[in-house]
Amino acid sequence: MLDLLVSHATLVDGRTDMSVAVQAGHIVEVTPRLDAPAHQTLDAMGLLLSPPFVDAHFHMDATLSYGLPRVNASGTLLEGIALWGELKPLLTAQALIDRALAYCDWAVAKGLLAIRSHVDICDPRLLAVQALLDVKRRVAPYLDLQLVAFPQDGVLRSPGAFEQLKRALAMGVDVVGGIPHFERTMQQGAESVRLLCELAAAQGRMVDMHCDESDDPLSRHVETLAFETQRLGLHGRVTGSHLTSMHSMDNYYVSKLLPLMVQAQLNVVSNPLINITLQGRHDTYPKRRGMTRVPELLALGLNVAFGHDCVMDPWYSLGSADMLEVAQMGLHVAQMTGQAAMRQCFDAVTCAPARILGLDGYGIEPGCHADFVLLQARDPVEAIRLRATRLAVYRRGQRIAGTPANSATLSLPGRPAQTQFMIDRPG
Numbered sequence: 001m002l003d004l005l006v007s008h009a010t011l012v013d014g015r016t017d018m019s020v021a022v023q024a025g026h027i028v029e030v031t032p033r034l035d036a037p038a039h040q041t042l043d044a045m046g047l048l049l050s051p052p053f054v055d056a057h058f059h060m061d062a063t064l065s066y067g068l069p070r071v072n073a074s075g076t077l078l079e080g081i082a083l084w085g086e087l088k089p090l091l092t093a094q095a096l097i098d099r100a101l102a103y104c105d106w107a108v109a110k111g112l113l114a115i116r117s118h119v120d121i122c123d124p125r126l127l128a129v130q131a132l133l134d135v136k137r138r139v140a141p142y143l144d145l146q147l148v149a150f151p152q153d154g155v156l157r158s159p160g161a162f163e164q165l166k167r168a169l170a171m172g173v174d175v176v177g178g179i180p181h182f183e184r185t186m187q188q189g190a191e192s193v194r195l196l197c198e199l200a201a202a203q204g205r206m207v208d209m210h211c212d213e214s215d216d217p218l219s220r221h222v223e224t225l226a227f228e229t230q231r232l233g234l235h236g237r238v239t240g241s242h243l244t245s246m247h248s249m250d251n252y253y254v255s256k257l258l259p260l261m262v263q264a265q266l267n268v269v270s271n272p273l274i275n276i277t278l279q280g281r282h283d284t285y286p287k288r289r290g291m292t293r294v295p296e297l298l299a300l301g302l303n304v305a306f307g308h309d310c311v312m313d314p315w316y317s318l319g320s321a322d323m324l325e326v327a328q329m330g331l332h333v334a335q336m337t338g339q340a341a342m343r344q345c346f347d348a349v350t351c352a353p354a355r356i357l358g359l360d361g362y363g364i365e366p367g368c369h370a371d372f373v374l375l376q377a378r379d380p381v382e383a384i385r386l387r388a389t390r391l392a393v394y395r396r397g398q399r400i401a402g403t404p405a406n407s408a409t410l411s412l413p414g415r416p417a418q419t420q421f422m423i424d425r426p427g
């Protein structure tokens with residue numbers, strides 16, 4: 001007897017009328033129209049059964065702090081950084097934990113079951129590190145939280161930051177972070193990349209750096225990151241986050257840079273909601289978009305994810321843990337409106353970030369964890385268009401969240417009594 005049998009599911013790859021059999025928290029079979037006894041059943045009614053959403057770039061130590069100690073009146077990056085500086089001394093471990101747990105509630109409700117969060121280590125108390133390690137343990141049954149030791153004020157620029165970063169890793173933080181463009185000079189930035197990559201190589205860790213998050217066409221830290229990745233044999237284990245300067249770089253230089261990134265098998269995380277709002281602020285018109293060159297990176301086979309980065313914090317007042325909102329913004333900003341490109345945008349909030357986090361057993365295949373989301377949509381493009389309702393969210397074969405179907409009622413003469421914003425399809 002199976003624990004759970006999902007029937008009549010459409011999968012992301014387009015297969016329809018599929019059954020997914022679950023036993024002891026794992027998927028044991030994925031096949032058309034399976035008829036087998038099960039303790040629980042879920043009729044997907046032809047809708048899309050997706051692996052859970054994954055966010056490869058987030059800041060859980062700042063999330064849901066909107067309004068503390070005041071709101072970001074201008075909505076700019078610089079006021080956001082100043083505001084975070086005002087908030088940091090006021091933080092308490094309990095308040096951090098409460099906000100992070102509340103965010104994880106939102107995430108689960110939206111089918112977002114794995115998050116890589118940066119945690120600021122530029123605080124000798126490492127208060128946020130302790131708090132998020134506690135949160136990681138608490139949410140582990142329902143959400144994979146991976147932490148990055150992030151020197152927000154610069155590992156070389158902030159006194160004691162390198163030692164604090166190493167302490168954070170020793171305490172249980174997973175990944176080495178960095179912010180080379182925030183160091184005092186380009187040279188110091190390059191030095192920070194070398195130092196941090198060497199630390200990661202020595203400790204066998206992954207790297208994820210905020211890199212070239214500016215509109216400076218001459219910022220060169222992604223080049224250094226690719227070089228160090230290759231020099232130290234960290235291929236495929238290093239992620240460059242943001243890379244917004246690539247938007248503004250000289251095209252000839254980019255034609256030289258891209259093959260270096262390919263050689264290093266660099267992962268890339270673009271954060272469309274944040275990049276489109278925070279970059280280009282020094283421009284009059286035309287205003288640059290400030291998002292990295294996502295279609296060009298994908299065309300070369302690089303692994304590119306879209307991250308949420310911020311929700312209701314000093315840098316961004318909006319957001320709701322909805323990775324389909326992130327995908328929708330990425331699709332628009334990158335003009336990825338072709339059929340295959342729109343599907344790549346869905347991949348950028350599911351499989352691509354799962355590879356970045358190194359998640360085991362991710363996907364809807366026999367042997368994978370029984371983690372999935374039933375969306376009120378019939379394919380990935382419709383899911384992005386509608387920011388589809390998460391009808392049911394499963395973790396290890398257990399239903400952990402659900403939302404009633406989105407259906408508007410109508411009282412119009414001669415018209416249907418309701419609409420779900422879908423058109424009938426031929427055949």
Ligand code: FE2
Nearest residue numbers: 057059210309
């Ligand atoms: Fe970030």
